[in-house]
Amino acid sequence: MPTTAPAAQGPVNGPAHGLADVTASDSTLRRFLHGLPGVDTVGLEARAASLGTRSIKTTAKAYALDLAISMVDLTTLEGADTPGKVRALGAKAVRPDPTDRTAPATAAVCVYPDMVPTAKEAVAGSGVKVASVATAFPAGRASLAVKLADVREAVTAGADEVDMVIDRGAFLAGHYMKVYDEITAVREACGTSARLKVIFETGELSTYDNIRRASWLGMLAGADFIKTSTGKVAVNATPANTLLMLEAVRDFRAQTGVQVGVKPAGGIRTAKDAIKFLVLVNETAGEDWLDNHWFRFGASSLLNDLLMQRQKLATGRYSGPDYVTVD
Secondary structure (H helix, E strand, C coil): CCCCCCCCCCCCCCCCCCCCCCCCCHHHHHHHHHCCCCCCHHHHHHHHHHHCCCCCCHHHHHHHHHHHHHCEEEECCCCCCCHHHHHHHHHHHHCCCCCCCCCCCCCEEEECHHHHHHHHHHHCCCCCEEEEECCCCCCCCCCHHHHHHHHHHHHHCCCCEEEEECCHHHHHCCCHHHHHHHHHHHHHHHCCCCEEEEECCHHHCCCHHHHHHHHHHHHHCCCCEEECCCCCCCCCCCHHHHHHHHHHHHHHHHHHCCCCEEECECCCCCHHHHHHHHHHHHHHCCHHHCCCCCECEECHHHHHHHHHHHHHHHHCCCCCCCCCCCC
């Protein structure tokens, strides 16, 4: 199900090499995005369901469980977050299973900007990244100046990654250049020290065609990752919307040579679910994305089940309820 962009004409412009000057104006950007092939809803959902039926055996399953653990962004994004909670989360990210040193660390901990210094201290020396949500997360309803201040606070505090939310209202109203300009401004505010994840909130975009357009828009604007959701709405990551985004990054790299990561977030709770998503990655984007530099899970509750299944595979039995911490 290719998503190749319309044929390019004219000089290269902006962060995405190999594409036309499609961001020169709102009209050219609109023409480009609406020129993307329409999504075959039935075909997309059928392929996602089909790939979800694949099964893997013991050795491959052990590898998949460890790979999935290494891809988790362990997250706390609550108004009641405390330094103690963030330190505990950081300790769990560094050593998810205190009884087994062979268990891999998670990819990152994700917190609000004011908690970045605490998180950095908690994971210091481990290789675990600190991600920070920004741009008036999760609604994104703030001025650009406020959003950029949010980003700069996180980056100054040492965030390795910034997770921004797009202005869904602007996108749904067709103001694509406004969304593009905000992403590029946030990309600039991240500087060279922080990677940028762009959150679409796919559950609010209404159609698969909009998800495809948002994916290309985010990549054109310089996203390092495209991310499904905030985890704060009813519909979050699904196999179908993640498959669609994987197709987009695959085809974007084929056309531009630029690789972009994907992060499904929200609603992925079991090891079985995680393995289904890894199959989607392998069969759609390919092995190059089977690495936590290019694929993440935004699903904190997932980690406990991954650890339980890992222990079951090693010992043949499930542990008691105290085996994992309650996040």
